[in-house]
Amino acid sequence: MSLLIKNGRVITATDDYQADILVQGEKIVAIGKDLPAHDAEIIDASGLLVMPGGIDPHVHLDMPFMGTFSSDTHETGTRAALHGGTTTVIDFVLQKQGHSLREALDEWNSRASGTAVGDYSFHMAVTDFNPDTKAEIKTMVEQEGITSFKTFMAYKGALMIDDRQMTDLMQEVRQQGGMVTVHATNGDVIDYLVAKHVAEGKTSPLYHYLSQPEVTEAEASARFTDLANYTGCPGYIVHMTCEGALNAVRNATRRNQKVYVETCIQYLLLDASKYDQGFESAKWVMSPPLREAKDQETLWAGINQGLVNIVATDHCPFMWEQKLMGKDNFAKIPNGHPAIENRMELLFSEGVNKNRISLNKYVEVACTNPAKIFGMFPKKGTIAIGSDADIILFDPKEQHTISAATHHMNVDYSAYEGWPLTGRVKTVLLRGKVAVDKGECLVPKGYGQFIKRNKVSGKI
Numbered sequence: 001m002s003l004l005i006k007n008g009r010v011i012t013a014t015d016d017y018q019a020d021i022l023v024q025g026e027k028i029v030a031i032g033k034d035l036p037a038h039d040a041e042i043i044d045a046s047g048l049l050v051m052p053g054g055i056d057p058h059v060h061l062d063m064p065f066m067g068t069f070s071s072d073t074h075e076t077g078t079r080a081a082l083h084g085g086t087t088t089v090i091d092f093v094l095q096k097q098g099h100s101l102r103e104a105l106d107e108w109n110s111r112a113s114g115t116a117v118g119d120y121s122f123h124m125a126v127t128d129f130n131p132d133t134k135a136e137i138k139t140m141v142e143q144e145g146i147t148s149f150k151t152f153m154a155y156k157g158a159l160m161i162d163d164r165q166m167t168d169l170m171q172e173v174r175q176q177g178g179m180v181t182v183h184a185t186n187g188d189v190i191d192y193l194v195a196k197h198v199a200e201g202k203t204s205p206l207y208h209y210l211s212q213p214e215v216t217e218a219e220a221s222a223r224f225t226d227l228a229n230y231t232g233c234p235g236y237i238v239h240m241t242c243e244g245a246l247n248a249v250r251n252a253t254r255r256n257q258k259v260y261v262e263t264c265i266q267y268l269l270l271d272a273s274k275y276d277q278g279f280e281s282a283k284w285v286m287s288p289p290l291r292e293a294k295d296q297e298t299l300w301a302g303i304n305q306g307l308v309n310i311v312a313t314d315h316c317p318f319m320w321e322q323k324l325m326g327k328d329n330f331a332k333i334p335n336g337h338p339a340i341e342n343r344m345e346l347l348f349s350e351g352v353n354k355n356r357i358s359l360n361k362y363v364e365v366a367c368t369n370p371a372k373i374f375g376m377f378p379k380k381g382t383i384a385i386g387s388d389a390d391i392i393l394f395d396p397k398e399q400h401t402i403s404a405a406t407h408h409m410n411v412d413y414s415a416y417e418g419w420p421l422t423g424r425v426k427t428v429l430l431r432g433k434v435a436v437d438k439g440e441c442l443v444p445k446g447y448g449q450f451i452k453r454n455k456v457s458g459k460i
């Protein structure tokens with residue numbers, strides 16, 4: 001089975017040219033001018049951008065959290081991702097305290113395997129680092145292809161590890177060829193502020209925001225960066241939101257250190273004024289919270305300075321009824337918002353169309369860097385001979401609007417309801433198959449494959 005994509009404008013992280021792309025089986029086998037069709041099925045891409053499938057390296061599907069589960073399963077979440085032009089996601093396996101990494105991986109495999117529609121991989125979140133856990137790191141890297149280990153400096157008593165565990169973990173992960181990623185906020189300070197606000201009867205979603213001031217993220221980002229520098233372990237900070245945190249990484253460049261930085265689409269586009277809407281604000285209760293206009297400016301600039309490497313989502317949707325668990329206490333609102341389907345179109349519309357980033361930078365931060373940093377390049381993340389045929393055909397001019405009434409995520413509200421978009425995903429190929437066309441998903445549940453990842457070098 002061959003497909004020939006004709007007359008498109010091919011965009012990668014570095015190139016921009018008119019060409020045809022020939023796909024055979026799951027791979028791209030030729031790129032050139034006026035390629036002959038032979039018996040290939042022809043897809044006409046005239047007037048369209050032809051880009052690599054998006055990679056969202058930060059999603060939480062079917063995740064047990066705060067007494068409930070995030071509402072998108074691996075099936076609904078990866079299908080919604082495909083509709084939005086994201087062909088691969090990296091989900092988080094959460095170790096339970098007192099249990100092994102293996103048990104957690106088995107649990108996640110039981111939910112994702114045979115149900116995912118799009119391709120996926122896993123990060124392993126280490127929440128209980130002890131000699132037994134330490135012995136499992138090598139197996140995860142070498143046998144399972146899980147090369148990134150997520151840590152939490154917050155959520156004390158549930159997910160947080162302390163600096164002693166962090167240092168030990170970093171030394172082991174470095175030795176095994178992996179990377180440590182981090183939710184970098186100061187858990188002790190946040191716990192204190194949450195308890196103080198609740199004791200004072202300040203229980204609305206606004207106090208979720210006021211319990212996680214910028215300093216909690218800036219301090220932890222600097223501490224993580226220092227420990228990564230000391231241990232020599234490749235480091236990656238997830239969902240960075242603010243100027244103070246990015247400056248910690250900027251300062252580290254002065255001692256020739258590189259720490260990777262991910263931000264998420266919401267931190268570029270939304271701000272803390274969302275917390276002025278009474279309980280409605282629960283839609284945007286996430287950690288870290290939305291910040292200020294000056295932070296958005298810093299993050300956009302950081303992308304262009306090469307300090308911010310990836311734009312992800314931290315997709316973690318909850319139905320409105322689940323959000324209501326916190327109607328009397330912000331600390332009980334399940335944290336997270338839905339965005340897996342909206343990231344590629346929002347970043348194009350707000351980033352490329354509004355001239356904040358170039359077209360090549362768009363592909364770099366949404367597709368190529370996630371593949372490079374997490375050990376999937378050049379199988380994923382680019383358009384090249386030999387790469388997986390994960391390709392999106394994108395109309396840069398079509399106008400449409402985001403709405404919960406038309407989205408495919410399993411959640412009954414949109415965090416971007418009514419948001420006008422210029423630019424739309426028209427057709428999506430995943431490993432050589434037309435996965436989405438004209439708003440229809442054409443691949444079945446279970447088509448998605450687990451992607452084993454290579455060791456990471458900490459260099460891209």
Ligand SMILES: [Zn+2]
Pocket residue numbers: 058060314
């Ligand atoms: Zn997350």
